[in-house]
Amino acid sequence: xxxxxxxxxxxxxxxxxxxxxxxxxxxxxxxxxxxxxxxxxxxxxxxxxxxxxxxxxxxxxxxxxxxxxxxxxxxxxxxxxxxxxxxxxxxxxxxxxxxxxxxxxxxxxxxxxxxxxxxxxxxxxxxxxxxxxxxxxxxxxxxxxxxxxxxxxxxxxxxxxxxxxxxxxxxxxxxxxxxxxxxxxxxxxxxxxxxxxxxxxxxxxxxxxxxxxxxxxxxxxxxxxx
Numbered sequence: 103x104x105x106x107x108x109x110x111x112x113x114x115x116x117x118x119x120x121x122x123x124x125x126x127x128x129x130x131x132x133x134x135x136x137x138x139x140x141x142x143x144x145x146x147x148x149x150x151x152x153x154x155x156x157x158x159x160x161x162x163x164x165x166x167x168x169x170x171x172x173x174x175x176x177x178x179x180x181x182x183x184x185x186x187x188x189x190x191x192x193x194x195x196x197x198x199x200x201x202x203x204x205x206x207x208x209x210x211x212x213x214x215x216x217x218x219x220x221x222x223x224x225x226x227x228x229x230x231x232x233x234x235x236x237x238x239x240x241x242x243x244x245x246x247x248x249x250x251x252x253x254x255x256x257x258x259x260x261x262x263x264x265x266x267x268x269x270x271x272x273x274x275x276x277x278x279x280x281x282x283x284x285x286x287x288x289x290x291x292x293x294x295x296x297x298x299x300x301x302x303x304x305x306x307x308x309x310x311x312x313x314x315x316x317x318x319x320x321x322x323x324x325x326x327x328x
Contacts, residue, residue, distance in 0.1 A: 107272075260286075
């Protein structure tokens with residue numbers, strides 16, 4: 103039985119690949135004078151925390167001050183892009199109804215995201231996430247845990263809501279996220295694919311139980327007979 107759902111946010115609850123690629127491309131060109139490739143985005147940005155990505159391009163460890171300064175610059179650009187295109191700044195189709203149904207059935211819900219606190223607060227404010235989630239329970243990027251593909255952020259998200267891994271499902275969209283979900287030994291792993299984004303290529307040894315591009319039917323699969 104599945105009695106808890108853990109969601110990555112970016113690319114899983116909100117299809118933001120275009121926003122992320124533009125924001126990262128602008129930031130990397132300005133700060134590191136490099137042009138980001140699609141391969142780099144999938145391997146070294148998608149699902150990763152900011153420290154990992156900054157250090158990949160800097161070719162050295164960065165200080166806490168550098169991390170804070172660069173993160174705010176990149177994320178402010180990202181948030182501005184989101185607000186400039188309200189027609190594309192919304193939850194994945196079917197997700198609101200799915201989450202309402204989960205709440206009705208008493209399913210535990212949480213978010214595990216590589217986003218930092220300012221972005222999480224931005225999403226809660228603009229996308230109404232408090233309707234289903236408690237912001238203080240969200241497992242986010244506060245530099246206290248190793249980033250994906252380590253499973254720690256998912257384990258923390260489950261622990262915060264008293265969830266059992268074997269009875270939980272994790273929703274993810276990135277290679278590093280699917281790797282982390284596998285390592286968390288969760289009961290179900292769901293790959294969420296943005297139909298407008300470049301399809302990711304997963305290693306053959308990774309377990310994916312379901313693939314979706316919206317949330318209209320996944321409830322019938324995960325929550326039936328509960």
